[in-house]
Each structure stands twice: as C-alpha cells, then as structure tokens.
Amino acid sequence: MNHTPLALDAITTRLDVATLDAASQAAAAAFVAAGTATNTVRSYRSALAYWAAWLQGRYGIRLGDGPLPATVAVQFIVDHMARPTEAGTWEYALPLALDAALVAAGVKHRAGPLTLNTVSHRLAVLASWHRVRDWEAPTDAVAVRTLLRQARKAQVRQDVEVRRKTAMTVEPLQALLATCTDGLRGVRDRALLLLAWSSGGRRRSEVVGLQVTDVRLLDADTWLVALGATKTNTTGTRREKPLRGEAAQALAAWLAAAPVSTGPLFRRLHRGGRVGTTALTGDHIARMVQRRARLAGLAGDWAAHSLRSGFVTEAGRQGVPLGEVMAMTEHRGVGTVMGYFQTGSLLASRASTLLAAMPEPDGPSPT
Helix, strand or coil: CCCCCCCHHHCCCCCCCCCCCHHHHHHHHHHHHHCCCHHHHHHHHHHHHHHHHHHHHHHCCCCCCCCCCHHHHHHHHHHHCCEECCCCCEECCCCHHHHHHHHHCCCCCCCCCCCHHHHHHHHHHHHHHHHCCCCCCHHHCHHHHHHHHHHHHHHHHCCCCCCCCCCCCHHHHHHHHCCCCCHHHHHHHHHHHHHHHHCCCCCHHHHHCCEHHHEEEEECCEEEEEECCCCCCCCCCCEEEEEEHHHHHHHHHHHHHCCCCCCECCEEEECCCEEEEEECCHHHHHHHHHHHHHHCCCCCCCCCHHHHHHHHHHHHHCCCCHHHHHHHHCCCCHHHHHHHHHHHHHHCCHHHHCCCCCCCCCCCCCC
C-alpha cells in the first residue's frame, strides 16, 4: 500500500519530546478532571487552596514554584495535629496569627488543629499533585510516613476517636422513613433513601447522577438500577443492581407522582408541589438525611455516607457473605469495607452473648 509522505516542511511548530507545551498540559488536565468524580475534584481543589495559603503564610513561597522537600510535609503535620503535653493539655505548632489568617481567608473552617483524616487527605492530595508533575512526593519520605504513623498511634492512645459517620442500619432507616409523610417531598425522599440503601449503599454522587432511563421494571416486585462510571468503576460498563420489595414499591410511587420519561431521576421540588427539571445535588442529599434524622429524634453523626456504611453493617449483621456484599457496593478493597462488615457480623455473633448463654444456677449462691 502506498502512503502519501507527510509535508514536513509545512509543520511550523515542532514539539519538544521531553516536555509538554501549555496547550497539551491543559488538555491532559481536562482529561483528568473529566475522569474524576465531582466530589473528589472539589475536595482536591479545597486541599490545594489550603496548601497554597499555608505555604504563603508559613514560608512565603508559592505552590508550584518547585517540588517541596520532606521537611515541609513534616512541618505541616506538626502544625496541624494536636499532641499531648506533660501537663495533660494538647498543643499544636501553627502560629495563632496564621491560624486566624487562614480562617479569615476562607480556606479553613475554624481555628484549631485539624483531624487526622483531614491531615492525611491533604498530604495525599499534595503527593498526587507532585506525581502528576513528575516530581518526587515529599510524603514518600520515611520521616513523613513514620511521623504520621506515630501521630496516629498517639491520638489512639489518648482516646482521640477517628471520626466516622454513624452507620444507618435497619432500625434508624425505618425511623427516617417514618418521617416521610410530607406529601410529594416525602414520596421522593422515601424513594431516594430506599434506593440508595437497598441497591448497595450508593454514594450520593451516584444517586444524583441517576437518570430516569437508568431504572427499569423487571417484574411486579423488582426494579433494576443501572450504574455507569462510579468512583470505583471507571470503565463505564453498565452494571445493574436489583431493587426489591419496599424499595421497589417506593421507586414506583415516586415515578408515578413525578411522571417523566427522561432527565434526572431525583429532582428538586418547587412551591405548589411542582417537580423541577434539575437534579438534586450531593449536598441536598446530605442535608435531607440530617434533617430527617433530627425529625426522627435520632442521636448520632448522620450523613449521606451513613446509608453506605449502614448497608454494609446490616449485611454483616444478617450474615450475608462478604463477597455478595462487595458485589452490591462495588468496594474495590476488602480493607475499606471490612470494619463496617465485622461490626455488623459481631452484633449477631454468639461470641457477644456468652454470658446470656450460661445456664442458670440450680440454687442460691453460697455466701
């Protein structure tokens, strides 16, 4: 086969094989942003904004001028994680004036130390930011990893609890559903809660991304919910999760109340009971869960993630095999799901009721 040779002389701009030009860097960044979940992009931007402000205030340098050394990551940990003193108090190294300035700039919610989870997340974001620039990440240094590990142990030994949202098992879920008596809003919220929980503890980003065409009726008591690209499955291959019983009935009731054939499945509502055209956001779902938990009088730290952790906990409680649970939730690693699953399975374990299983003594105990 004959090929027409390239007119190389017509190419006016030659690229450097060792670097990317600005346009190519922007195109690559656009691919990364488009392939990353919206909530993840938002959290990364927030973390990088904080890094930029902290570096400016602490060192007088700009984020992006070059790779950061491990000493900066060590200082970040020391500045932001409270440590116990011999006097029994907790202190951290971030200067009070800088702390106040970060709050005033809007990159920090409140003055004071950060939680272990927040510090770990911001270090992870810094590492990713370095790697996409082909720089060595300061967090890879042994000193940084050792300090973070020891800081975690110190907080555990001082009974500082790693914050985790309350898992919504069956009982609190039913309590939330009992508040869904407020007309069309209640019909929508009931369907959303049951779909998110029963289809495998769906993330809020997955729920708000569902379209009407993503659900289909299989039989009188079963719907199938199709998922596309998610946080843990980026192939885009559609996977269907079953929705049965009470959850299937709630979805049918919502579709009957808001008869639409295309567009977002769960939508905003307007005054007068009018169904809107725009989808709910992840923040809407988080606030809805918290609001209904308050209406139900439930104590705990409730959030949208409570539906996901609660599904796993309840599955362990009812003895569902871990493989079946992960097939529904689509967790990639056993480690992430195991903590919730073990909590649920231990609730139903005979090992937790050994005293109750002991036979009653025949007569009064000797004195």
